[in-house]
Amino acid sequence: MDPSKDKVIESANFYGKSFLNFDYQLADYNFQSLKPFFKGKKALELGPCSGYMTKSLIKEFDSIDLVEGSEKLLNQIPDYPNVKKFHSYFEEFEPTDTYDSIIMSHVLEHIKDPVLVLRKFITGYTRKESS
Numbered sequence: 001m002d003p004s005k006d007k008v009i010e011s012a013n014f015y016g017k018s019f020l021n022f023d024y025q026l027a028d029y030n031f032q033s034l035k036p037f038f039k040g041k042k043a044l045e046l047g048p049c050s051g052y053m054t055k056s057l058i059k060e061f062d063s064i065d066l067v068e069g070s071e072k073l074l075n076q077i078p079d080y081p082n083v084k085k086f087h088s089y090f091e092e093f094e095p096t097d098t099y100d101s102i103i104m105s106h107v108l109e110h111i112k113d114p115v116l117v118l119r120k121f122i123t124g125y126t127r128k129e130s131s
Helices: 003-017 021-037 114-125
Strands: 042-046 063-068 083-087 101-104
Touching: 042 114, 101 114
Parallel strands: 042 063, 042 101, 063 083
Antiparallel strands: none
């Protein structure tokens, strides 16, 4: 197996049992720091982990697609009515739509080629004119 995919499994095991109160506070702060940059009604969240930030994002967007490499973590996220969940590695995910906002937090360190992934999503799946 690709070492970067092994890292996703390792991370899922860590996040599944080792989150501290500080981690939740950091996620809340991170959400507040990203919020001024949200645009439009359709968002893509890359690497939602267990969905802690997702529960805040669902109030900000009409529609959110989640992409998570760990099926274990993805299954921990509730089935919100405005959310579609995709179990996929970023490098392999092929969206069928474009997005007004793309959100990722603490994921670049888990990606083998982060520049490639950033280019892929920014140039290929970001709407040019956000509503």
